Amino acid sequence: MVKLADFIKLDAEIRKKTHIDLPGSIENLPDGEEREAGNGGFADVKPSINWDGEVEDELDAEQDPDAYWASKRKDYYRRFFRHLEEITASAKNGVVEDLNPLKESMKAFLQKNELIDIMYSTALTSKEYPDNVICHSVNCTIYSIMVGMKVNFPIEKLQELGLAVLLHDIGMGLIPESLTEKKGSLSHTELAEIRKHPVIGYNFLKKAYPDMPFLALTAHHEHEREDGSGYPQGLRGNAISEYAKIVGMVDSFEALTHKRSYRKQLLPFQAVQNIIQRDKKKFPRAILKALISRLSVYPKFSYVQLNTQAIGQVIDVDERFPLRPTLRIISDSKGEKVAEEYNISLKDNPLLYIIGSAEPPAEP
Ligand SMILES: [Fe+2]
Numbered sequence: 001m002v003k004l005a006d007f008i009k010l011d012a013e014i015r016k017k018t019h020i021d022l023p024g025s026i027e028n029l030p031d032g033e034e035r036e037a038g039n040g041g042f043a044d045v046k047p048s049i050n051w052d053g054e055v056e057d058e059l060d061a062e063q064d065p066d067a068y069w070a071s072k073r074k075d076y077y078r079r080f081f082r083h084l085e086e087i088t089a090s091a092k093n094g095v096v097e098d099l100n101p102l103k104e105s106m107k108a109f110l111q112k113n114e115l116i117d118i119m120y121s122t123a124l125t126s127k128e129y130p131d132n133v134i135c136h137s138v139n140c141t142i143y144s145i146m147v148g149m150k151v152n153f154p155i156e157k158l159q160e161l162g163l164a165v166l167l168h169d170i171g172m173g174l175i176p177e178s179l180t181e182k183k184g185s186l187s188h189t190e191l192a193e194i195r196k197h198p199v200i201g202y203n204f205l206k207k208a209y210p211d212m213p214f215l216a217l218t219a220h221h222e223h224e225r226e227d228g229s230g231y232p233q234g235l236r237g238n239a240i241s242e243y244a245k246i247v248g249m250v251d252s253f254e255a256l257t258h259k260r261s262y263r264k265q266l267l268p269f270q271a272v273q274n275i276i277q278r279d280k281k282k283f284p285r286a287i288l289k290a291l292i293s294r295l296s297v298y299p300k301f302s303y304v305q306l307n308t309q310a311i312g313q314v315i316d317v318d319e320r321f322p323l324r325p326t327l328r329i330i331s332d333s334k335g336e337k338v339a340e341e342y343n344i345s346l347k348d349n350p351l352l353y354i355i356g357s358a359e360p361p362a363e364p
Contacts, residue, residue, distance in 0.1 A: 069115070069118055069301075072115055076119060080102075080105065080109075083102040084134050084170075085134055087099075087167065087170070089173075091204055091208070099209065110158055110162070117299055117300045118299075118300075118301050120302075121299035121301050123138070123254075124139075124299060124357065125357045125360075127359065133169055137169050141166045143250035143254060143295060144161055144165040144247055146290075146294045147249070147291060147295070148161045150289075150294045160243070161246065163215065164215050164219075164243045168244075169197065169222075170201045170219060171197030171204065171219060174197075174204060179193055198220050199220065199232055202216045203216075205219055220241075220244070221235065221241045221244030222248055223248065225279075226240070226284055229282060245283060245284055249279075249288070252271075253272065253291065253295060265356075268296055269322070272295055275291065276292070297322040298323075298354065300316070300317060301313065302314050302357060303330075303357065303358040303359060304327065305355050305358045306353065307355050308333045309334075310333050312329040315327065315343065318347065321347050323346075323353075323354070324345075324347045324353075326346070328341050328343050329342055
């Protein structure tokens, strides 16, 4: 018997209790197989959308950059949330939403370089959004775009990837709520019904958006794995859509960085270690490498707690020492706001290390 919430997050691969090493280093992660030939297991898929369109007006970020980026962060997170909520609600009623507003949001989002780090921090640490399949999809979208950037996707493919990942679990929304909102455990029959969601999503997206076949393919393949261990078709390697490979991997990362009834929430680098140790044959080497270098690090602007209990904001990350960023300390070991904030480099202070993420201070 499996609980639905756990299923949604873990794709029915029930995770063992996770051993936690603190502090760790990504240098020590197992090296994996030889690099795959060509482009790391990706099929060479050309983007199929013309993304030309209007660019939204820019606000002035100079006067109050903190307020500006805080408002952008909320704005884009909510935009993606609402787009998906609306598309799902309409799909339930047999109505196909026009995707142009979502395309425009995605395009505008990708034009703001700084936003991706801020959104990463939001996806990882914010408790202001519900722990449901819509937020799960928004978070996966942010992580996928980071991976896509690292594997040098051109902007057109990042935009397609963003759309495809946001809609990848739409099949879940088309399964009767009596099942998806069931509080208790699921029987094997119910679990089998839930496992139909990639096919349900595929059928819907294929019909609804025939001009964007990558949407349906991503939904269909998101639970397929490189070594053939996935479902529904047990596909392998290049038979799996490249966007689906990315969403499959970040899906696991998203699950591991959220608390579950049988384990605590993992820090980003612990989640990455966990995936590398257990699932390295399930994903192409190129995207695993991108996961290590982009998602192991503490996101810039996020808040973390030190072993002294002090809380600081990540202000700088040296890629060579991703687990030892520079912090601006905002509260002391007793949880009291420091009289004057100061910077501390964990690289230069070996006795200090991060024990977890922290909530941002309440806005005045
Ligand atoms: Fe799924």
